[in-house]
Amino acid sequence: MTKTQQFSLQEYLAEQVKVVDRALDEWVPVETVAPESIHRAMRYSLFAGGKRIRPILAIAAGRAIREDTVGIENAACALELIHTYSLIHDDLPAMDNDDLRRGRPTCHKVFGDALAVLAGDALLTLAFEVLSRLPGVAAERKIRLVEELSRASGTVGGMIAGQVHDIEGERQTPTAMLLESIHRAKTGALLRASVRMGAIYAGASTAELASLSEYGEHAGLAFQIVDDVLDVEESSEALGKTAGKDQAQQKITFPAVYGLERSRQMAEDEREAAHAALALFGDRAGRLRQIADFIVKRKA
Amino acid sequence: MTKTQQFSLQEYLAEQVKVVDRALDEWVPVETVAPESIHRAMRYSLFAGGKRIRPILAIAAGRAIREDTVGIENAACALELIHTYSLIHDDLPAMDNDDLRRGRPTCHKVFGDALAVLAGDALLTLAFEVLSRLPGVAAERKIRLVEELSRASGTVGGMIAGQVHDIEGERQTPTAMLLESIHRAKTGALLRASVRMGAIYAGASTAELASLSEYGEHAGLAFQIVDDVLDVEESSEALGKTAGKDQAQQKITFPAVYGLERSRQMAEDEREAAHAALALFGDRAGRLRQIADFIVKRKA
Numbered sequence: 001m002t003k004t005q006q007f008s009l010q011e012y013l014a015e016q017v018k019v020v021d022r023a024l025d026e027w028v029p030v031e032t033v034a035p036e037s038i039h040r041a042m043r044y045s046l047f048a049g050g051k052r053i054r055p056i057l058a059i060a061a062g063r064a065i066r067e068d069t070v071g072i073e074n075a076a077c078a079l080e081l082i083h084t085y086s087l088i089h090d091d092l093p094a095m096d097n098d099d100l101r102r103g104r105p106t107c108h109k110v111f112g113d114a115l116a117v118l119a120g121d122a123l124l125t126l127a128f129e130v131l132s133r134l135p136g137v138a139a140e141r142k143i144r145l146v147e148e149l150s151r152a153s154g155t156v157g158g159m160i161a162g163q164v165h166d167i168e169g170e171r172q173t174p175t176a177m178l179l180e181s182i183h184r185a186k187t188g189a190l191l192r193a194s195v196r197m198g199a200i201y202a203g204a205s206t207a208e209l210a211s212l213s214e215y216g217e218h219a220g221l222a223f224q225i226v227d228d229v230l231d232v233e234e235s236s237e238a239l240g241k242t243a244g245k246d247q248a249q250q251k252i253t254f255p256a257v258y259g260l261e262r263s264r265q266m267a268e269d270e271r272e273a274a275h276a277a278l279a280l281f282g283d284r285a286g287r288l289r290q291i292a293d294f295i296v297k298r299k300a
Numbered sequence: 301m302t303k304t305q306q307f308s309l310q311e312y313l314a315e316q317v318k319v320v321d322r323a324l325d326e327w328v329p330v331e332t333v334a335p336e337s338i339h340r341a342m343r344y345s346l347f348a349g350g351k352r353i354r355p356i357l358a359i360a361a362g363r364a365i366r367e368d369t370v371g372i373e374n375a376a377c378a379l380e381l382i383h384t385y386s387l388i389h390d391d392l393p394a395m396d397n398d399d400l401r402r403g404r405p406t407c408h409k410v411f412g413d414a415l416a417v418l419a420g421d422a423l424l425t426l427a428f429e430v431l432s433r434l435p436g437v438a439a440e441r442k443i444r445l446v447e448e449l450s451r452a453s454g455t456v457g458g459m460i461a462g463q464v465h466d467i468e469g470e471r472q473t474p475t476a477m478l479l480e481s482i483h484r485a486k487t488g489a490l491l492r493a494s495v496r497m498g499a500i501y502a503g504a505s506t507a508e509l510a511s512l513s514e515y516g517e518h519a520g521l522a523f524q525i526v527d528d529v530l531d532v533e534e535s536s537e538a539l540g541k542t543a544g545k546d547q548a549q550q551k552i553t554f555p556a557v558y559g560l561e562r563s564r565q566m567a568e569d570e571r572e573a574a575h576a577a578l579a580l581f582g583d584r585a586g587r588l589r590q591i592a593d594f595i596v597k598r599k600a
Contacts, residue, residue, distance in 0.1 A: 029456055034481075035464040038455050089421060094394065094413030113394030114467050117417065121389060121424065122455045128428045129450035132443050139439040143432050146446055150429035155338050155422045156329055164335040167414050181334075 009290045013056065020055040021047065023073040024080060027130050041111040041119035042126075046084050048102040053223070053295070054079035054194040060287040061198030061212050067284070069202040074134050075145055078127040079194050082153050085123035088116055090163065096249070100242050124153075137201070144200050152193030162186025166251065174252040182252060183224040191220030195288075207280065214277035215285075219292045222270035226296055228253035229263050234300065271296045309590045313356065320355040321347065323373040324380060327430050341411040341419035342426075346384050348402040349540070353523070353595070354379040354494040360587040361498030361512050367584075369502040374434050375445055378427040379494050382453050385423035388416055390463065396549070403540035424453075437501070444500050452493030462486025466551065474552040482552060483524040491520030495588075511580045518574035519592045525567040526596055528553035529560060540600065571596045 024046060031040045055076030062072040091098040091106040092113060099109055108116035131145045153159045162185030169182055195216030199209050231246045232255050246253045254263040274292040278285040324346060329339045355376030362372040391398040391406040392413060399409055408416035431445045453459045462485030469482055495516030499509050531546045532555050546553045554563040574592040578585040 033456060035455065035461055035468065037468065038460065038464045042455075085421075089417055092394070092417060094392070094408075094417055108394075115464070117389055117392060117394050118460055118463055118467075120421070121385075122460045124421065124424055125450050125453050125458075125460065126455075128446055129454060132447035132450060139443045143439045143442045143446070146428055146443070147432035150425050150432060153425050154429060155335065155342070155426075156333060158425075160338065160418055160422045160425065161335055163418055164338045164415070167418075168335065168337065 009294060012287065012290075013051075013294070016056045016059060017052050019059070019073050020052045020076055020080065023077050027074070027077050027081075028126065037111065037115055038118055038122055041107055041115050042122055044110060045088050045101075045107045045119065046080070046123070048104055050080065050084070050102060052080060053291075054083055054190060057191065057194040057216070057219070057288075057291060058198035058201070060291055061195040061216075062202035063198075064212070064278075064281050064284045064288055065199055065202035065204045065208055071134065071136055072198060072201050074130060075137075075197055075201045076194075078130045078145070078149055079190065079197065081123045081127035081130065082149065082159070083190065085120040085127075086153075086159060086163070088120040088123070092116060095163075095167070096245070098242055098245070141200065141203075145197055148193050148197050148200060152189040157185055158189045159186060162189065169252045172252065174256045176257055179252050179254065179257050183221065183254075187224045187227070188217065188220040191223055192216035195219070211277055211280045215274050215288060215292070218270045218274035218277060219288075219295055222267045222274065222292065223295045225254045225263055225267040225270065226298065228255055229260060229267070230298075230300065232260060267296050309594060312587065312590075313351075313594070316356045316359060317352050319359070319373050320352045320376055320380065323377050327374070327377050327381075327426065337411065337415055338418055338422055341407055341415050342422055344410060345388050345401075345407045345419065346380070346423070348404055350380065350384070350402060352380060353591075354383055354490060357491065357494040357516070357519070357588075357591060358498035358501070360591055361495040361516075362502035363498075364512070364578075364581050364584045364588055365499055365502035365504045365508055371434065371436055372498060372501050374430060375437075375497055375501045376494075378430045378445070378449055379490065379497065381423045381427035381430065382449065382459070383490065385420040385427075386453075386459060386463070388420040388423070392416060395463075395467070396545070398542055398545070400542050401540070441500065441503075445497055448493050448497050448500060452489040457485055458489045459486060462489065469552045472552065474556045476557055479552050479554065479557050483521065483554075487524045487527070488517065488520040491523055492516035495519070508580065511577055514577035515574050515585075515588060515592070518570045518577060519588075519595055522567045522570035522574065522592065523595045525554045525563055525570065526598065528555055529563050529567070530598075530600065532560060534600065567596050 028042055028046060029039045031043060033039055058076040058079055059072050062069040087101060088107045090096050091101055092108055098106055107119055128146060131142055134142055151158055155161050162182055165182040166186055169178055172178065192213060195212050199212045271292050275289055278288055328342055328346060331340045331343060333339055358376040358379055359372050362369045387401060388407045390396050391401055392408055398406055407419055428446060431442055434442055451458055455461050462482055465482040466486055469478055472478065492513060495512045499512045571592050575589055578588055
């Protein structure tokens with residue numbers, strides 16, 4: 001990436017974050033709607049400076065299919081709602097018991113465990129409400145989005161499967177196979193679904209959808225590898241969450257299985273594979289290529 | 301109800317429970333599918349001898365609209381998945397901290413808190429997957445079901461709103477208004493949605509849907525009043541859950557606000573109002589009338 005491209009990507013990402021945040025703000029009831037506490041808790045976790053990688057992947061994928069796709073940020077919101085619910089529940093004392101997230105006290109630290117459980121449930125539920133109410137989208141397409149998101153978030157190869165593997169993987173011997181099954185489900189499924197949902201929203205052909213799925217898988221794997229590497233390399237302050245947590249909890253990570261150097265090379269390989277999967281799209285996939293680069297180069 | 305009618309209703313309910321359980325068994329991954337623990341936890345709570353009131357209401361409402369409605373038990377499953385997730389999360393130490401449910405140790409007692417959080421999340425997610433994959437149903441209808449269920453389960457007048465009110469209502473002065481806002485959301489919204497989803501599935505007209513919504517509201521209110529009364533009157537053994545819990549936790553209940561006798565009369569009034577709302581349907585609503593009677597007369 002040249003300096004100019006980098007600058008242009010930073011601007012693009014900042015712009016898209018604003019678009020996504022504006023849409024989220026419209027979908028999530030304001031804090032004055034009763035019961036006020038739950039909406040306050042939902043918004044606290046939702047508007048905590050997240051990178052919005054999933055919604056941005058969805059938007060970029062949709063625009064790669066059809067440049068003039070409108071309203072896609074609404075569908076993209078559903079992905080961020082699911083992601084945020086999973087973070088709230090993950091941080092609970094019953095789960096990872098974490099006090100810090102995106103540089104602030106976690107939801108249950110501020111609102112208590114009961115409300116944090118319910119805020120997670122509420123964001124998860126709202127994700128599907130949003131998809132059911134997408135303005136100007138045919139029912140056929142909406143229902144495909146519901147199916148895509150529910151499967152990617154579920155227990156059969158989806159996000160929840162990954163969380164279970166993750167919990168049960170602690171204290172097990174870190175093997176390459178176990179590692180792969182964890183990451184593929186835990187973050188991979190939802191990142192892949194982000195790209196696919198954007199493509200489905202924009203009316204992708206079967207061939208386009210297949211290529212973008214492959215891109216999503218590689219970009220998703222790169223994302224997880226880099227996440228694991230950053231947990232070792234960076235400070236809690238830089239990450240906005242507790243660093244070094246993986247090792248302390250004996251999580252199965254890429255650095256634990258392959259070491260830091262080989263992990264970095266693997267992320268680079270995945271980045272290249274993600275690029276290769278976009279051949280079909282030519283110039284239309286410029287943003288998707290840049291996002292794959294960003295995923296690997298990011299520092300937090 | 302005559303003895304013969306009562307017998308016929310018992311048979312009908314037992315039959316419908318079997319139909320619903322068979323459908324649930326098909327939708328929920330078996331315990332040999334990885335990760336095995338989560339599917340075991342989901343099935344443990346799901347197949348614990350629940351009355352399946354919500355799915356049965358949906359089926360009966362659908363058949364009141366069109367006698368030959370097929371496959372409606374699949375849509376009805378989504379309601380039981382939502383109901384069961386809410387019980388699992390409600391029982392968590394972070395929430396009501398209950399050890400007994402449907403006569404057995406609660407999910408987190410058997411599988412641990414982390415897996416109980418995830419099992420609840422998984423059932424909630426699966427509810428929407430089921431609706432997105434209903435066989436032989438037009439996309440337009442499926443998406444209406446997704447919207448109906450997500451709103452009824454959500455934070456604006458839905459089930460989660462009721463749970464928040466419930467938590468925050470403890471230690472507040474029990475007033476009639478607070479009581480109404482709790483029940484309308486906590487159990488009322490999902491019971492009303494059960495009837496409405498059955499009706500939508502079967503292609504109800506606007507007038508039919510309005511009548512059934514009214515029936516659902518009254519039957520739902522009757523259900524909650526009777527639930528509160530039973531919590532005072534019956535033993536834990538009869539209920540299969542901890543009795544007398546409401547008073548111990550200073551919950552706002554109908555007996556707490558109105559006393560036992562007046563609460564019983566109110567349930568009876570709601571039963572009659574539920575019957576009255578069915579005038580439009582004549583003989584087609586026989587089952588729905590019987591179910592309203594059953595809701596008021598039940599002992600657990």
